[in-house]
Amino acid sequence: xxxxxxxxxxxxxxxxxxxxxxxxxxxxxxxxxxxxxxxxxxxxxxxxxxxxxxxxxxxxxxxxxxxxxxxxxxxxxxxxxxxxxxxxxxxxxxxxxxxxxxxxxxxxxxxxxxxxxxxxxxxxxxxxxxxxxxxxxxxxxxxxxxxxxxxxxxxxxxxxxxxxxxxxxxxxxxxxxxxxxxxxxxxxxxxxxxxxxxxxxxxxxxxxxxxxxxxxxxxxxxxxxxxxxxxxxxxxxxxxxxxxxxxxxxxxxxxxxxxxxxxxxxxxxxxxxxxxxxxxxxxxxxxxxxxxxxxxxxxxxxxxxxxxxxxxxxxxxxxxxxxx
Amino acid sequence: xxxxxxxxxxxxxxxxxxxxxxxxxxxxxxxxxxxxxxxxxxxxxxxxxxxxxxxxxxxxxxxxxxxxxxxxxxxxxxxxxxxxxxxxxxxxxxxxxxxxxxxxxxxxxxxxxxxxxxxxxxxxxxxxxxxxxxxxxxxxxxxxxxxxxxxxxxxxxxxxxxxxxxxxxxxxxxxxxxxxxxxxxxxxxxxxxxxxxxxxxxxxxxxxxxxxxxxxxxxxxxxxxxxxxxxxxxxxxxxxxxxxxxxxxxxxxxxxxxxxxxxxxxxxxxxxxxxxxxxxxxxxxxxxxxxxxxxxxxxxxxxxxxxxxxxxxxxxxxxxxxxxxxxxxxxxxxxxxxxxxxxxxxxxxxxxxxxxxxxxxxxxxxxxxxxxxxxxxxxxxxxxxxxxxxxxxxxxxxxxxxxxxxxxxxxxxxxxxxxxxxxxxxxxxxxxxxxxxxxxxxxxxxxxxxxxxxxxxxxxxxxxxxxxxxxxxxxxxxxxxxxxxxxxxxxxxxxxxxxxxxxxxxxxxxxxxxxxxxxxxxxxxxxxxxxxxxxxxxxxxxxxxxxxxxxxxxxxxxxxxxxxxxxxxxxxxxxxxxxxxxxxxxxxxxxxxxxxxxxxxxxxxxxxxxxxxxxxxxxxxxxxx
Numbered sequence: 008x009x010x011x012x013x014x015x016x017x018x019x020x021x022x023x024x025x026x027x028x029x030x031x032x033x034x035x036x037x038x039x040x041x042x043x044x045x046x047x048x049x050x051x052x053x054x055x056x057x058x059x060x061x062x063x064x065x066x067x068x069x070x071x072x073x074x075x076x077x078x079x080x081x082x083x084x085x086x087x088x089x090x091x092x093x094x095x096x097x098x099x100x101x102x103x104x105x106x107x108x109x110x111x112x113x114x115x116x117x118x119x120x121x122x123x124x125x126x127x128x129x130x131x132x133x134x135x136x137x138x139x140x141x142x143x144x145x146x147x148x149x150x151x152x153x154x155x156x157x158x159x160x161x162x163x164x165x166x167x168x169x170x171x172x173x174x175x176x177x178x179x180x181x182x183x184x185x186x187x188x189x190x191x192x193x194x195x196x197x198x199x200x201x202x203x204x205x206x207x208x209x210x211x212x213x214x215x216x217x218x219x220x221x222x223x224x225x226x227x228x229x230x231x232x233x234x235x236x237x238x239x240x241x242x243x244x245x246x247x248x249x250x251x252x253x254x255x256x257x258x259x260x261x262x263x264x265x266x267x268x269x270x271x272x273x274x275x276x277x278x279x280x281x282x283x284x285x286x287x288x289x290x291x292x293x294x295x296x297x298x299x300x301x302x303x304x305x306x307x308x309x310x311x312x313x314x315x316x317x318x319x320x321x322x323x324x325x326x327x328x329x330x331x
Numbered sequence: 332x333x334x335x336x337x338x339x340x341x342x343x344x345x346x347x348x349x350x351x352x353x354x355x356x357x358x359x360x361x362x363x364x365x366x367x368x369x370x371x372x373x374x375x376x377x378x379x380x381x382x383x384x385x386x387x388x389x390x391x392x393x394x395x396x397x398x399x400x401x402x403x404x405x406x407x408x409x410x411x412x413x414x415x416x417x418x419x420x421x422x423x424x425x426x427x428x429x430x431x432x433x434x435x436x437x438x439x440x441x442x443x444x445x446x447x448x449x450x451x452x453x454x455x456x457x458x459x460x461x462x463x464x465x466x467x468x469x470x471x472x473x474x475x476x477x478x479x480x481x482x483x484x485x486x487x488x489x490x491x492x493x494x495x496x497x498x499x500x501x502x503x504x505x506x507x508x509x510x511x512x513x514x515x516x517x518x519x520x521x522x523x524x525x526x527x528x529x530x531x532x533x534x535x536x537x538x539x540x541x542x543x544x545x546x547x548x549x550x551x552x553x554x555x556x557x558x559x560x561x562x563x564x565x566x567x568x569x570x571x572x573x574x575x576x577x578x579x580x581x582x583x584x585x586x587x588x589x590x591x592x593x594x595x596x597x598x599x600x601x602x603x604x605x606x607x608x609x610x611x612x613x614x615x616x617x618x619x620x621x622x623x624x625x626x627x628x629x630x631x632x633x634x635x636x637x638x639x640x641x642x643x644x645x646x647x648x649x650x651x652x653x654x655x656x657x658x659x660x661x662x663x664x665x666x667x668x669x670x671x672x673x674x675x676x677x678x679x680x681x682x683x684x685x686x687x688x689x690x691x692x693x694x695x696x697x698x699x700x701x702x703x704x705x706x707x708x709x710x711x712x713x714x715x716x717x718x719x720x721x722x723x724x725x726x727x728x729x730x731x732x733x734x735x736x737x738x739x740x741x742x743x744x745x746x747x748x749x750x751x752x753x754x755x756x757x758x759x760x761x762x763x764x765x766x767x768x769x770x771x772x773x774x775x776x777x778x779x780x781x782x783x784x785x786x787x788x789x790x791x792x793x794x795x796x797x798x799x800x801x802x803x804x805x806x807x808x809x810x811x812x813x814x815x816x817x818x819x820x821x822x823x824x825x826x827x828x829x830x831x832x833x834x835x836x837x838x839x840x841x842x843x844x845x846x847x848x849x850x851x852x853x854x855x856x857x858x859x860x861x862x863x864x865x866x867x868x869x870x871x872x873x874x875x876x877x878x879x880x881x882x883x884x885x886x887x888x889x890x891x892x893x894x895x896x897x898x899x900x901x902x903x904x905x906x907x908x909x910x911x912x913x914x915x916x917x918x919x920x921x922x923x924x925x926x927x928x929x930x931x932x933x934x935x936x937x938x939x940x941x942x943x944x945x946x947x948x949x950x951x952x953x954x955x956x
Contacts, residue, residue, distance in 0.1 A: 009352055065581050085374050092578055095373050121581040122597065124610050251345040261415075274356040281363030284370055 024193030025184035064097035067104035106218035149221025203231015210297020227298035234302020335473035350412030417476035440464035534571035560655035564690030573600035626651035743780035848883035884913035
């Protein structure tokens with residue numbers, strides 16, 4: 008394990024905005040967790056109901072078959088395999104059905120051939136599932152194809168899928184947000200964070216495409232901060248905390264050039280985007296890259312502006328050195 | 332002796348972990364497209380193609396890892412991870428970085444050591460800490476920063492040699508056990524992936540049966556008939572039947588008879604684990620009134636009629652039951668109605684089918700027993716027992732015990748059945764025969780059902796009972812008060828060293844004798860924490876019924892939730908309905924009432940009371956069913 012370490016956030020009086028963002032994210036997560044507790048339990052019941060999912064696969068396969076022009080060839084092929092009884096294809100298709108806005112809208116109204124008892128059961132459950140999905144906080148606040156309001160590109164940044172998702176994002180927010188706030192000020196960090204998140208959402212919707220599965224999390228916004236950080240500190244050395252073995256000498260702090268960290272950081276997301284099949288959906292790696300690109304872009308503009316005006320936005324070199 | 336101190340094993344391990352932090356992102360990018368292709372092949376390709384891709388992926392990772400090592404070791408004599416910890420790979424002869432030929436050779440052998448793992452133990456006992464890849468390539472890994480020599484100590488050497496031998500033995504035994512387990516699992520389980528092209532996951536039991544089936548079967552409907560016959564005969568499980576039914580029920584165009592058959596199959600497959608069994612049954616005759624499947628549902632309806640009066644005659648239906656599964660149901664019907672001659676006729680018709688031999692043997696025994704041909708029944712039983720008819724792994728079980736045990740499970744009133752009388756007499760007469768644990772528990776249960784006084788162990792012959800049973804009976808005698816008895820039984824249930832059958836018996840006694848819900852709280856908590864299947868599920872059901880009788884509806888609700896989670900069958904849906912109703916959640920009770928069919932299959936003994944009233948009340952409040 009190896010984690011970056013910048014100490015800006017420890018001087019919390021100098022990084023109040025970062026801490027406020029951190030506390031707001033934590034608080035909002037707890038609030039939503041309480042609000043959606045019983046809905047989450049119901050949701051789990053749906054996704055572990057194999058009869059429901061199996062029937063859904065057959066139904067969605069017929070739905071796709073009737074609309075060859077509206078679905079990509081890959082999905083039509085998967086649908087055909089699912090109808091032949093191919094278990095992997097059925098499993099995949101049943102998950103995709105839950106993300107498809109068109110199917111959620113038109114699916115239950117159509118007639119299907121096959122196991123009529125299972126289909127009737129499925130229709131009841133599917134309608135309940137769609138209602139559940141509509142009122143779930145991730146749908147209410149997240150970015151999805153279910154609604155197209157722009158303000159959700161801001162609110163989605165404060166919704167997280169689980170405590171692990173939250174903790175990892177907050178860790179990086181404190182590390183990079185705290186450092187940047189000491190360097191460029193709270194207002195700049197705040198807008199960089201929000202606008203980075205908006206850019207990430209737009210990149211995701213363009214490159215991956217929206218579905219009913221909502222985009223949530225602060226990763227895009229945090230990648231914006233990291234992108235901005237990369238422009239100004241590429242050749243500097245950064246502290247990393249590493250832990251390889253629980254023995255003396257195999258854990259501690261080292262300093263590595265920032266560019267190594269950034270290459271590894273971007274490579275993982277890049278590899279995941281290359282390995283993903285767009286029609287099948289998945290984790291929002293393009294949102295990470297979009298936020299990062301936004302941060303890089305803003306950082307580059309600031310850098311060029313600084314150079315042109317010969318004024319430092321990042322003024323106090325000795326204070327910065329201490330932070331690194 | 333090397334010029335520099337040797338690298339310690341932990342240094343080398345840490346260096347490899349550090350190398351992985353760099354290597355993994357690089358290889359993820361390099362193999363991203365291949366990974367994508369694997370996902371697509373899983374969905375659209377064939378199994379051989381998928382295997383080929385996996386092998387290629389593995390080979391690519393090994394190849395890239397090899398390239399990584401060769402690149403860095405040739406250029407610098409170290410890798411980034413090793414560099415971080417001050418390690419260097421040097422040639423033992425030249426004391427410098429090895430040349431490219433040795434690096435190539437060493438890197439190949441490094442992978443072999445990593446895959447086999449055991450050769451790496453040489454790090455602890457070799458005098459220069461050189462595993463196979465170092466020894467064969469004439470290299471050694473040294474640590475430029477180490478102050479000590481880094482040589483292995485005596486303890487390290489001795490410990491690792493012992494560990495090496497032990498691990499080799501364990502791995503050989505483990506591999507043998509895995510292979511055996513895989514073989515027996517593939518024999519026992521019903522499902523297998525037939526092929527990915529044409530891609531239906533069908534049932535291995537049916538494939539096996541088709542090889543020896545008397546008639547030629549080629550259609551999907553024929554397969555489903557075979558699956559139904561196997562299921563009716565107890566030769567396959569609901570999962571297998573469900574898979575076969577699925578392959579037919581989703582066909583675009585199917586004849587009404589096919590459709591009716593697949594609905595009947597779904598009904599059977601859902602009987603123990605699903606909630607829609609009755610709904611499927613209702614549809615069968617709606618789809619095809621004249622089919623054999625409809626005749627079977629009508630026969631099942633006859634089963635439910637008053638057994639004492641015999642019900643309306645079933646002969647008109649029998650003419651429609653022409654395939655094996657229909658005949659098996661007819662056989663069950665004739666046995667239940669005591670029509671042994673008709674049963675014998677059916678058994679004779681089915682006798683040519685080797686896949687149904689187990690079922691045929693069982694019913695032959697029962698038929699002979701009912702006709703009082705005891706010697707023939709005993710002989711048939713011995714053959715049946717020797718050919719795998721052991722439900723309980725008992726060594727000396729007899730047909731009488733087996734029949735009596737089943738009668739007592741249905742209730743104490745059956746303790747006077749002829750099978751139980753014969754069972755007890757036989758065991759008393761058999762002079763030195765020892766009893767197995769299940770047989771002993773059956774004898775004890777019989778004695779208690781008949782409310783007889785006296786000590787079972789001493790009156791029948793103490794040495795003939797297994798020590799565990801004797802200890803159990805002694806334990807049962809000890810406590811004087813009800814509270815002590817309860818505590819004692821709870822201890823037996825939770826103690827791991829008692830057998831399953833004894834622990835279950837203790838649980839049943841606790842439930843039977845409890846006069847207060849608090850007597851069952853700890854047992855309930857214990858039960859909720861277990862992986863409850865098979866017979867232990869029955870304990871949960873008894874607990875629920877007892878809580879309802881004792882009017883502890885909150886505990887009953889907790890149990891009903893867990894029971895439903897384990898088995899969402901109709902009985903448990905009924906339990907949920909009752910529990911929610913009695914705790915005031917009528918809306919939820921109504922949801923479950925809607926799931927329940929109109930017909931009753933089995934009513935749980937205690938909870939049946941008030942069930943119809945509850946249903947009626949809910950129906951009046953929320954609308955008709």
